Amino acid sequence: MIFTTKEVKTMMGKKVRWSYYLRAICIGALGAQMVGHVFGQSERHPSPASFVNPMIGASTSVGEAGIYHGLGKTFPGATTPYGMVQVSPNTITGGDNGSGYSDEHTSIEGFAFTQMSGIGWYGDLGNFLVMPTTGPLQSFSSTLEHPEKGYRSMYTKSSEKAAVAYYSVFLGKYKVKAEMTAAAHSGMLRFTYPENKSSRIQIDLARRVGGTSTKQYVEVVDDHSIQGWMRCSPDGGGWGNGDGKADYTVYFYASFSKPLKDYGVWSANIPDTANRKRDAVTSDYYQKWLEDAKRISKPASYEGKHLGFYTDFETKEGEQVFMKAGISFVSMQGAKRNLQTEMKDWDFDGLHQRAVDSWNQALNKIKVQGGSLEQKTVFYTALYHTMIDPRIVTDVDGQYMGGDDKAHKATGFNKRTIFSGWDVFRSQMPLQTIINPGLVNDMITSLITLAQESGHNYLPRWELLNAYSGCMIGNPAVSMIADAYVKGIRNYDVQKAYQYALGTVKKFDNGKQGYTPGGLSISLTLEYAYADYCMSVLANALGHPAMAKLYAHKAMDYKNIFDPEKGWFRPRNEDGSWQDWPAKGRLVQNYGTIESNPYQQGWFVPQDVDGMIQLMGGTEKVKTDLESFFEKTPKNFMWNDYYNHANEPVHHVPFLFNRLGAPWLTQKWTRRICADAYHNRVDGLVGNEDVGQMSAWYVLAAAGLHPICPGDPRYEITSPVFNRIALHLTQPFASGQSFTIIARNNSPQNIYIQSAKLNGNPYNKAYLMHADIVKGGTLELVMGAVPNKNWGLEK
Structure with a gap:
């Protein structure tokens, strides 16, 4: 996750309002029951989809929660597994609000067809913003502080319902009930209007989370349909306020259930020299330009810098009006084809049920x-949140926009996007190697084709719609490829994968001196050393012994920033000297690190845990230090200087106890984290969801497995939350049908493993190999209230 120094200073220590928590608790109490009613599931035999509460994490809460990095930053709207379209409410354009929605906001701008999930850095997408309105037409949204001035509307919190592939809310300003559902490439809205002679559907074609699209086009196709596009370049802000280099065009094809009789566009006169980024777009003077936009009645087509489209009609009390739209990142023809393939009629409920069915099929990967x-x-x-990204960007006919800005046809794979590498290599992608290996294969192929089409000789570390955003650090794509390869996931161009992985570690590494100097010396050196290990694994597996030896040696570079005098990792300068050691030492945030302190980042030597332990003073000293690391962590696991579960660098750390000969402490702390860092509430995630990573950690840990070192096909065994977990396996990536973990005598008190059997045979190892899982079988654990300190010690 990403935050700024200003946010750190501003938000640290703010108090949480009780009203926020009270609402969060109410949502938690009602969540599963509500979605069950929406789906019509029986309480005796609920489907997995009926347990999903999309409101979990749907809050930025920078001010409300007193957490300077925000909370989950998820969106509550309708989508399908890894779908291109997400139809979701948006409450804000500006600020560090990646999903465009935050639960504590009391008004809604509209309902967009594209969203990002769980990210900071100001966000992107949020395109094609639809709003049902009545009365005089407003051409600007206005602000959270003054919703009455623009087209945004206050809404009744109690009316808000979010479930799998469904969202609804009552807009108080217009007395309209808005409902939405989705297919993979398209979405449908159902609006229930009051009696009004001037009801309307209006679409802000310029709107974009964290900025604006810089040019738009719309044309009327027939008396029920429009099509067009929205150009989103870095000049319009978006991802990283433009620094993320997001550069894409969204194409749309939309149809309305009522004929287009009284329709038009509004067009704001934005000066050529105007700043189009986040702060400008949300400023008073920019909003005034939008308010003064000219109206053009019934144009056949129109192009501009800030366009909106509207269609007016008369409605009776309770009349339902529908709108549906297909989205494409390739062409208007692609958007039309996507819509007409997926939505042949106006059957909202049938469409919703098909989406629910697709979610049940996806969620049944784990029972x-x-x-x-x-x-x-x-x-x-959590499992639902791991199935939003990496999303597909291929149209229904296989067309996708390549890294060369040309249309390509995907053959044998789905082109995918939103690879939040630094976050997801730790838990999200390893989870998918078990339950969705084909997705991992797709993602690797997608990055290979991007490197080839763009002319780069390396892989992106954070990819969004073909952009090499440069976000965060390390070489996570190399980790993903190595992990996939050693687990037998290889249905991509292996030689190109090797070529581009090698190009990546050559471009970003610790150099000849064996460390990276400067302000991020610790984080960069440790992350590059790990990526070099992954490169050595891949080179060795593909028969390149010299390269394997070179990168195995470079994987030990982590030792070059360990200061024996301080007994910890310390940033170095270009000339090899140590940077000044602060009074608080390894507890100082951002001292040689990114989004962490040296105490947190220093545990990141997954490729050589034994060597790390020796460097730090041996098993007993390290175990004592690690126990203190956890004991000093606040019970709620919110952002802190010790085990900071709210951010990724420490996500492997609870499992290190398995390597220290104390697996009962891994069991103790993973159960504690699962219980206290995850809740069925709006504030139920202690940190940004980060495109599936925060949730994937929970899924794996609650199932009783988690890796320390992706690239090594080993999973650490820990205490499962559930009595029985069945992992559905996928052929041809697995020879077995399922792998089941059974925890006998399991309870909130009985969290310690007493003994184990693997396929009926006694088992005394605190880990499983990927091969053990994919051939199918059963791991049976007997649980108890007191640690068995003799179990799990076999090497």
Whole structure:
């Protein structure tokens, strides 16, 4: 996740309003029951989709929660597994609000057809913003502080319902109920209007989270349909306020259930020299330009710098009016084809049911038994959140926009996007190697084709719609490829994968001196050393012994920033000297690190845990230090200087106890984290969701497995939350049908593993290999309230 120094200073220590928590608790209590009613599921045999509560994490809460990096930053709207379209409410354009929605906001701008999930850095997408309105036409949204001035509307919180592939809310300003559902490439809205002679659907074609699209086009196709496009360049802000280099065009084809009789566009006169980025777009003077936009009645087509489209009609009390739209990142023809393939009629409920069915099929990859309603809701919502990205960007005919800005045809794979590398290599992609190996294969192929089409000889570390955003650090794509390859996921161009991985580690590494100097010396040196290990694994597997030896040696570069005098990792200068050691030492945030302190980042030597332990003073000293690291962590696991579960650098750390000969401490702390850092509430995630990573950690840990070192096909065993977890396996990536973990005598008190059997045979290792899982079988654990300090010690 990403935050700024200003946010750190501004938000540290602010108090949480009780009203916020009270609402969060109410949502938690009602979540699973509500979605069950929406789907019509019986309480006796609920489907996995009925446990999903999309409101979990749907809050930025920079001011409300007192957390300077925000909370989950997820969106509550309708989508399908890894779908291109997400139809979701948007409450804000500016600020560090990646999903465009935050629960504590009391008004809604409209309902967009594209969203990002769980990210900071100001966000992107949020395109094609639709709003049902009545009365005089407004051409600007106005602000959270003054919703009455623009087209945004206050809404009744109690009316808000979010479930799998469904969202609805009552807009108080217009007395309109808005409902939405989705297919993979398209979405449908159902609006229930009051009696009004001037009802309307209006679409802000310029709107974009964190900025604006810089040019738009719309044309009327027939008396029920329009099509067009929205150009989104870095000049319009967006991802990283333009620094993320997001550069894409969204094409749309939309149809209305009522004929286009009284329609038009509004067009704001934005000066050629105007700043189009986030702060400008949300400023008073920019909003005034939008308010003064000219109206053009019934144009056949129109192009401009800030366009909106509207269609007016008369409605009776309770009349339902529908709108549906297909989205494409390739062409208007692609958008039309996407819509007409997926939505041949106006059957909202039928479309919704098909989307629910697709979610049940996807969520059935893992079946759990036992646990409380809260735990099942948290689990299946977490699994749901891992199935939003990396999303498809291929149209229904296989067309996708390549890194060369040309249309290509995907053959044998789905082109995918939003690879939040630094976050997801740790838990999200390893989870998918088990339950969705084909997706991992797609993602690798997508990055290979991007490197080839763009002319780069390296892989992006954070990719969004073909952009090499440069966000965060390390070489996470190399980790993903190595991890996939050693697990037998290889249906991509292996030689090109090797070529581009090698190009990546050559471009970004610790150099001849064996460390990276400067302000991020610790984080960069450790992350590059790990990526070099992954390169050595890949080179060795593909028969390149010299390269394997070179990168195995470079993987030890982490030792070059360990200061024996301080007994910890310390940033170095270009000339090899140590940077000044601060009074608080390794507890100082951002001292040689990114989004962490040296105490947190220093545990990141997954490729050589034994060597790290020796460097730090041996097993007992390290175990004592690590126990203190956890004991000093606040019970709620919010952002802190110790085990900071709210951010990724420490996500492997609870499992290090398995390598220290104390697996019962891994069991103790993972169960504690699962219980106290994840809840069925709006504030149920202690940090940014980060495109599936925060949730994937929970899914794996709650199932009783998690890797320390992706690239090594080993998973650490820990204490499962549930009594039975069945992982559905996928052929040809697995020879077995399923792998089941059974925890006998499991309870909130019985969290310690007493003994284990693997496929009926006694098992005394605190880990499993990927091969053990994919051939199918059963791991049976006997649980107890007191640690068995003799179990799990076999090497």
